Amino acid sequence: MTNHPEFLNHPGNAALQAGSRGLTGEYLLPSAEPVRLINADGTAHSGGKYKESYTLPAPETLLQGYGGLVTGRRINEQAGALVRQGRMAVYPSSYGQEACQVAAGMCLRRSDWLFPTYRDSVAVIGRGVPPMAAFEALRGDWHSGFDPNRYNTALPATPLATQLLHAVGVAHGAKLRGEDTVVLALCGDGATSEGDFHVALNFAAVFHVPAVFLVQNNQYAISVPLIHQSVAPSLAHKAIGYGMPGERVDGNDLAALLAVLGSAVDRARNGGGPALVEAHTYRMEAHTNADDSTRYRSAAEVAQWVPRDPLMRLKKYLYDAGALGSAAAERFAAAAEETAQALRDGLNAETRPDPLDMFRFVFSEPTPQLREQGRQLEAELAAGQAAAGHASAAQPSAGRP
Amino acid sequence: MTAAPAINAPALSGVQSLTFAKALTLAMADAMEADPSVVVFGVDVGKLGGVFRVTDGLTSRFGEERCFDTPLAESGIVGMATGMAMNGMRPVVEMQFDAFAFPAFEQITSHVAKTGNRTRGQVRLPLVIRIPYAGGIGGVEHHCDSSEAHYAHTPGLVVLTPSSVADAYTLLREAIESPDPVVFMEPKKLYFTKATVDLDALRSRHSSPADRGGANGVPSSIGRATVLREGTDATLIAYGPSVAPALAAAETAAAEGRSLQVIDVRSLVPFDDDTVNAAVRSTGRVVVVAEAPGFASMASEIAARIQEHCFHSLAAPVLRVSGFDVPYPPPRLEKYYLPGVDRILDAVDRLQWEES
Numbered sequence: 001m002t003n004h005p006e007f008l009n010h011p012g013n014a015a016l017q018a019g020s021r022g023l024t025g026e027y028l029l030p031s032a033e034p035v036r037l038i039n040a041d042g043t044a045h046s047g048g049k050y051k052e053s054y055t056l057p058a059p060e061t062l063l064q065g066y067g068g069l070v071t072g073r074r075i076n077e078q079a080g081a082l083v084r085q086g087r088m089a090v091y092p093s094s095y096g097q098e099a100c101q102v103a104a105g106m107c108l109r110r111s112d113w114l115f116p117t118y119r120d121s122v123a124v125i126g127r128g129v130p131p132m133a134a135f136e137a138l139r140g141d142w143h144s145g146f147d148p149n150r151y152n153t154a155l156p157a158t159p160l161a162t163q164l165l166h167a168v169g170v171a172h173g174a175k176l177r178g179e180d181t182v183v184l185a186l187c188g189d190g191a192t193s194e195g196d197f198h199v200a201l202n203f204a205a206v207f208h209v210p211a212v213f214l215v216q217n218n219q220y221a222i223s224v225p226l227i228h229q230s231v232a233p234s235l236a237h238k239a240i241g242y243g244m245p246g247e248r249v250d251g252n253d254l255a256a257l258l259a260v261l262g263s264a265v266d267r268a269r270n271g272g273g274p275a276l277v278e279a280h281t282y283r284m285e286a287h288t289n290a291d292d293s294t295r296y297r298s299a300a301e302v303a304q305w306v307p308r309d310p311l312m313r314l315k316k317y318l319y320d321a322g323a324l325g326s327a328a329a330e331r332f333a334a335a336a337e338e339t340a341q342a343l344r345d346g347l348n349a350e351t352r353p354d355p356l357d358m359f360r361f362v363f364s365e366p367t368p369q370l371r372e373q374g375r376q377l378e379a380e381l382a383a384g385q386a387a388a389g390h391a392s393a394a395q396p397s398a399g400r401p
Numbered sequence: 402m403t404a405a406p407a408i409n410a411p412a413l414s415g416v417q418s419l420t421f422a423k424a425l426t427l428a429m430a431d432a433m434e435a436d437p438s439v440v441v442f443g444v445d446v447g448k449l450g451g452v453f454r455v456t457d458g459l460t461s462r463f464g465e466e467r468c469f470d471t472p473l474a475e476s477g478i479v480g481m482a483t484g485m486a487m488n489g490m491r492p493v494v495e496m497q498f499d500a501f502a503f504p505a506f507e508q509i510t511s512h513v514a515k516t517g518n519r520t521r522g523q524v525r526l527p528l529v530i531r532i533p534y535a536g537g538i539g540g541v542e543h544h545c546d547s548s549e550a551h552y553a554h555t556p557g558l559v560v561l562t563p564s565s566v567a568d569a570y571t572l573l574r575e576a577i578e579s580p581d582p583v584v585f586m587e588p589k590k591l592y593f594t595k596a597t598v599d600l601d602a603l604r605s606r607h608s609s610p611a612d613r614g615g616a617n618g619v620p621s622s623i624g625r626a627t628v629l630r631e632g633t634d635a636t637l638i639a640y641g642p643s644v645a646p647a648l649a650a651a652e653t654a655a656a657e658g659r660s661l662q663v664i665d666v667r668s669l670v671p672f673d674d675d676t677v678n679a680a681v682r683s684t685g686r687v688v689v690v691a692e693a694p695g696f697a698s699m700a701s702e703i704a705a706r707i708q709e710h711c712f713h714s715l716a717a718p719v720l721r722v723s724g725f726d727v728p729y730p731p732p733r734l735e736k737y738y739l740p741g742v743d744r745i746l747d748a749v750d751r752l753q754w755e756e757s
Binding site for chain 2 (some may be wrong): 142143144147148150154155157159162165166167168169170171172174176177195196199200201202206209244357360361362363364367368369
């Protein structure tokens with residue numbers, strides 16, 4: 001069991017622990033199998049034995065989520081096309097993982113915070129960030145295109161697991177100031193090997209902050225499969241070592257994600273402390289367009305995941321339930337197309353970033369040295385030298401992400 | 402060590418004899434008093450008051466929410482501070498010892514230094530990372546490194562290092578008020594040096610937030626070097642732990658009939674070219690003194706800047722007196738490593754006096 005006095009004294013936690021008090025810490029362990037509420041064939045899942053009772057979200061909620069999945073899928077398809085057309089150098093696809101992305105946005109209030117990674121563009125757009133603002137870093141004009149404070153959404157992090165600590169800091173600040181903010185931090189399976197993953201979970205538990213960690217276990221860290229990342233029974237099992245509850249969920253089942261994340265977010269908001277959720281999903285495409293996934297996984301393996309697709313599953317369920325009609329489907333498709341159009345227009349536009357921006361934001365006021373270097377570049381620009389240099393240097397680069 | 406009643410007395414004011422460490426404590430206490438968003442955390446900074454007692458009394462005065470211990474993980478301390486700064490707080494964190502900060506180096510270089518730039522200035526991180534650094538205390542391995550060049554080399558970090566009791570107070574107050582992240586390097590061999598300072602005068606400089614332009618009539622110390630001793634024959638440029646041997650060398654040289662000027666850089670980033678260049682032009686001869694290994698160092702940067710800016714004023718090559726390019730030596734060898742008065746004066750002798 002966790003020893004944190006705030007955890008033990010939280011009424012909800014005391015009730016949940018009732019059957020498993022003592023040193024076994026059983027409550028902190030994830031359910032025996034990933035939580036699923038809708039099967040891959042679109043039927044409601046019954047008979048799952050989970051440590052908490054999770055309720056199937058209302059049809060209206062799922063319909064809204066389905067709309068998010070349609071847009072998310074369209075973003076991934078459009079981005080893939082734009083990469084192939086050379087409109088941006090690199091795109092880390094979340095094709096197949098859209099349910100995690102959509103659930104992340106749906107379980108938070110506007111005043112909550114999301115901490116995304118580079119693969120979470122769909123989740124970022126789900127927070128209300130304009131599509132091109134979310135893609136600014138991928139276009140290459142600047143490292144980011146939006147103000148985190150406006151959307152309570154941090155800039156996507158490229159180093160692995162570092163952002164989990166920033167999430168803990170925002171949550172700790174919120175706690176110290178008596179706000180009911182919850183922070184949701186995303187990472188992948190590879191990030192669970194990084195030191196900062198462990199430091200962040202430990203800090204979150206010790207300071208008992210309102211943070212929920214969602215590991216999108218898509219089975220690969222670039223080319224390295226999960227078995228080379230961890231031999232723990234599951235990534236969710238790691239939670240017990242820090243004294244927080246862990247849970248695993250079918251990451252292609254939006255209904256289950258909403259239930260599990262919703263439960264963790266509610267508990268965090270009510271003072272119940274942090275939680276770790278592992279979503280089992282699959283990266284249907286390569287790490288990025290610069291990666292060749294055929295070198296490390298078979299077509300047969302990828303094919304196994306096709307029938308588990310989050311979008312088709314929810315579509316079937318909602319259709320059978322009579323909640324999804326052609327009017328709604330057309331509305332969702334139109335909204336998705338609008339987002340895709342914004343990306344096409346934005347990435348096809350001939351933009352011209354201001355080179356002098358390099359010097360403007362390093363400090364709140366540029367140092368004398370930066371002013372001097374800015375004047376130097378300005379002179380070069382006036383003489384036309386820098387423009388010529390830029391043209392020869394503007395080869396797209398392949399790399400992380 | 403006895404408890405520290407002094408810090409529990411906010412009334413401490415007027416002309417006082419203070420240690421360098423106590424000046425830092427007072428700077429934090431005054432900042433915490435003035436601004437409820439200032440929080441102090443790190444390892445052993447709470448009840449113990451820090452291994453050097455720099456945070457002594459802050460927990461008892463401001464409570465465990467304002468000054469608290471964390472789990473032992475430096476990347477966690479800096480990473481959490483980053484998030485807290487994103488969320489409207491002003492964290493002041495302690496790294497305990499220079500080389501212990503390296504687990505936090507990724508957070509510092511990849512996030513702390515870059516967030517303001519990434520967000521086009523929309524998210525500034527007003528946090529201070531206090532790092533006790535450098536040697537001269539007989540410390541064991543990993544306790545005496547001079548790591549300032551790592552931070553100075555990283556664009557986006559303000560890097561400060563005081564060498565006097567008064568500057569310890571002033572620079573730390575300004576660091577806490579800075580909108581930009583500050584790496585605050587504290588020469589640990591100075592912690593228990595004492596000086597008499599006028600606290601009221603120091604505090605009066607901080608009645609309003611520091612501004613680099615000095616719009617309130619009070620010039621900021623960030624970005625400004627100071628001339629500690631006037632001289633006409635050569636200029637010694639030093640900072641932090643090397644200021645004392647530079648001043649001692651100037652004193653000895655004066656007895657030998659040589660007039661040495663001494664500059665304390667104080668602010669490694671931003672760097673005060675104006676003060677340094679004016680000094681160099683007035684003497685034409687320069688020795689840069691620093692404790693860190695000289696190769697690819699802050700001393701190298703200063704020497705390079707001087708020859709770029711003042712080449713025609715120089716009567717001799719700019720010399721560096723620095724630590725050797727070896728890992729910081731064990732305690733019984735550090736006296737051979739640290740730049741001392743003799744090594745500084747030997748360098749001054751090599752400034753081609755006979756040719757001028």
